[in-house]
Amino acid sequence: MRYLQLCSLLLALSACATHSADIDVACEIDPQNNYLLKWETTPRIEGEVQIYQSTDPERFDTEKTPIKVASIQTGYTLIPDSIPSQRSYFLLRFNGHDDHIVGARAERLKYIENFRDLGGYTSKNGKQLRWGKIFRSGEFNTLTASSINRLKNMGIKTLIDFRDSEDVIKPSPELGLDNVINLPGALHYRQNLLPRLQKEELRRGDANLFMQDLYVAMVSGSKRAFKSMFNQLLVEDNYPIVLSCVNGKDYTGFAVSLLLSALDMPEEVIMNDYLLSNRYFDKRRTAFDPKDCCDGTQEALSLIQTADSRFLSYARDYIRQQYGSINNYLEEELGVTPEKRKQLKQYLLH
Structure with missing residues (x-):
């Protein structure tokens, strides 16, 4: 019984740790047109980040399998541009519940400056x-x-x-x-x-x-x-x-x-x-x-x-x-x- 209580307490503490952490996320498009997703947590936390992709930043189908799962500790991951005709946005879910939406600040559009x-x-x-x-x-x-x-x-x-x-x-x-x-x-x-x-x-x-x-x-x-x-x-x-x-x-x-x-x-x-x-x-x-x-x-x-x-x-x-x-x-x-x-x-x- 005490073992089960201890496990429940550890799970609760793990969830609280993610919620209490400040998480900054960013997205860039690299020269090879990959999306470079980066994140930083303060304090440092362990666990995984599930990544979902959408062309509509207001809608993500989180019932589907994420396009990628990465360790929070790595701080970054690369996502190939699988939809080159459309702009992509990403939902990063930290340890199953802390969601952050991000897109690339700038677009690489030929002959258009500063978009x-x-x-x-x-x-x-x-x-x-x-x-x-x-x-x-x-x-x-x-x-x-x-x-x-x-x-x-x-x-x-x-x-x-x-x-x-x-x-x-x-x-x-x-x-x-x-x-x-x-x-x-x-x-x-x-x-x-x-x-x-x-x-x-x-x-x-x-x-x-x-x-x-x-x-x-x-x-x-x-x-x-x-x-x-x-x-x-x-x-x-x-x-x-x-x-x-x-x-x-x-x-x-x-x-x-x-x-x-x-x-x-x-x-x-x-x-x-x-x-x-x-x-x-x-x-x-x-x-x-x-x-x-x-x-x-x-x-x-x-x-x-x-x-x-x-x-x-x-x-x-x-x-x-x-x-x-x-x-x-x-x-x-x-x-x-x-x-x-x-x-x-x-x-x-x-």
Whole structure:
């Protein structure tokens, strides 16, 4: 009898150990197009992780046999991309009961820069941003058949495009988008920038000031575009949604920072997402080639092509100085009331 009681106690302690552990999971696509799943537990725990795969992050058939079972202690496993035409998500079940859903942050889509899923971020209240609901990206001007197929299978309904009208090329109708909404920032900064670069009139110090001025100009000069963006985000039938601009870095980066603020994401999460553009944006695929320019112009262009924490911090500090807080700016200038934020969280958090 005492032996049975001891076994029951050990099983209960094992279950409690998993529940009390903090578990972080991540997913990347390696150069061979395998999914690399990684996890870390604090404190370290033993046992197994069952892995289930789905193309719909809201639905996993856990009644079926998992596609793989791995030891928790290994900390990672590789999953071949068995469905190359579709984006996959994974449910990791630790010791039979502690579930974590994850997808690759970025997609490898030829000729599309900086395409990322915003899912998985955790708010200040412990809620997670749903995977597969909202994406951010560079422009969709050039698409291969495989990229079109993969994007189409994500079920994306709405593209919100922040490019100025002179930069806009409509995306391929093969994508099957329900809505293509152009919300130009109306700052025309590329038209002001390129002539100065071509004449080699811009140096690194000038570029820093130029970018800080651009981000501050977005705060006041692009309010109409950002207000319209939130109005579209409040239409449930619009999802999944992609937010896009030329490189998916500046207008899109600032717009996403506002969205994440409205969802009560920590400042660290907001900044880290912004800085990921440095990893997923290929500077070689820009409209201006600096190879024949002087060193000063090359340095200036390199800075302009970078997601620099100073740019976003400068704009967010400016908002706090002018409006008292980010929340005040969202509500008073963009019309994102507490009721609308609550609705947005219902759509995007769980």
